[in-house]
Amino acid sequence: MTTLGVTRTTLLKDLRMEWRSKDAINSMLFFALLVVVIFSFAFNPTAEESRRIAGGLIWVAFLFAAVVALNQTWARELRNQVLDAYRVSPAPPNALFLAKAIGNFFFVVVLEALMAPLFVVFYDLRSVGPVWQLIVVALLGTWALVVNGTFFAALSIRTRSREIMLPLILFPISIPALLAMVDATTSILTGEASPDFWIKMLAVYDVVFTAVCLLLFESVLNAE
Amino acid sequence: MKRIFIAFVVFTLGLLAVSTYQALFVAPTEQTMGEVQRIFYYHVPSAWTAGVCFFVNFLASVVYLWKRNLASDAVAAASAEVGVTFCTIVLITGPIWARPVWGIWWTWDARLTTTLVLWLIYVSYLVLRRFSAGGQTQVLAAALAIFGFVDVPIVYMSIRWFRTQHPSPVMGGGENSGLDPAMLHAFFWNLAAFTCVGIVLMVVRYRLQMLEEEVEATHAAAALQGGPR
């Protein structure tokens, strides 16, 4: 039984279940939409201003929306205690983690792709710097949020106040990643600075925390 | 064991008396900053002690995941609480000093921000401990502690870059650069005293945690003797 094989079947199973219920993606989309609209009339920025603040707005909106999706991830495994069935099987624990993280990454990337046009509409956003850099930042940044988010969601489902626990433990750890995402995005949008350092930092953050997650997930999964 | 600890507490109290005297009366008044500079004798030793606590917390968490013994978890819990306490002192004394000297309460400087993020991480650690149930607390907390510790250098690096990109009018400057020998003297007295206070608090908190575990075990045994019907 390979990690890759189990990751693949688990991922496909999750995508199929999400396709049938659309719980996570719908609530996430609507939530992000609300945040965008509220920010838009709260700040009511001009095109020039919005370039400066959009980095922050975009990522705060995505961060909140991602938390909504992350909380759903493990809720499905807890219903009927299906997680026990995985735990008694010889399948490697990290395969489950990778499948969940990749699934969440996919959902959040889809969300970002759908929301991007809205930012253009509401904030009259045009990038001065190259768009491909924005995409690189989005992919690296999303993985940074999602890999730790998936892990911490697995922590927080074991606690008393599940839903509220996730942001409480995820946000402090994610501060450097958020800083990198916001600053890199602003640098690219305004074209005033190079985002190279931030992109490298996000890559380092991704590698380090993916390793830590894979190292510790088995202990957390079997904590009882 | 208990006698040694009581002796150590007495020693710590003595040390604290000497160091306070040193900081408030012996050390000369700084020329430009004035009396407020004396806060430095409390600020930096607190930061140092908090750092020691968080390091102990990290080590204890790793040991817990490896050995799964209640003692190392109790050490982790104790060190995190004491660490957060000292970290809070740092965050309160910092702005009190910064306001008259820098003219502002707060700046997003690398050291300040890292301390704040550190504080946030370990408060979230304590919240997780409080909210998780039963036998899972230890594993979950240990995992989070490792994440927190790994995060610290990354936070420091990123904030430093953030600042160098947008230079601010006020920078900390090297606090230890050109320190008067009498000041250095007082500083080391305080460093020693605060470290000892940290150790005393950690030991007391550790004992408390272990006693709580013992009480729980006794309750468990008693519940079984009565027998659930």
Next chain:
Amino acid sequence: MKFFGRFAAIRGISASFAPGRLYVVLGDNGAGKSTLLRIVAGLMEPSQGSFTLLGTTDHRKVAHRVGYMGHAPLLYDELSGMENLRYFAGLYGLDDDTVCRKAMQMVGLDPELSRRIGQYSQGMRQRLSLARAVLHDPELILLDEPFSNVDVHSAREMAAVLGRVRDEGKTLFVVTHQAALMDGVADEFVHMAAGQIVAREEAVRKAAASNAEWTPR
């Protein structure tokens, strides 16, 4: 020993069980039956002490030789019966549809049923849950309250299925309140109270014996 916060669910159990038999574990609520089963299944570590399972203390090595049916169904409500079984078969490295079909037929369910589990009746769910537990043909099968919320007729059928599985040489542990249901098929009754095994009693295979008498006539 296993402590849950303030509660020691199991203490000082020291026992060994021979293979190829059907054990029925009985006891009041909170006697530690489920905890014992979860420890054997590898879902929990004992707080103190150790246990040897199929000749090893490393549970992961023998995970593919153990089947576990939990108190809850351990199935995804959003998927159909076959989809559920296919996924769990994959976890054991089996990607053969015939295994899943066989398991469904064994518990008397139609593999072609495309309804999602969420719309199944409680009895059907329990049966599918049993099918999931025995999917990979384990030597040791652990069942936690397999008859809860199942009507008497279905329960009797399930008990008969368990008997047949035992006759194939498997070892079964059945935790239940309804000892009467297992009367015909059990080999041994294990009584638990306050976290300890208080009695073990050999069962008389009434039904099997009477069957043997009836057949010649």
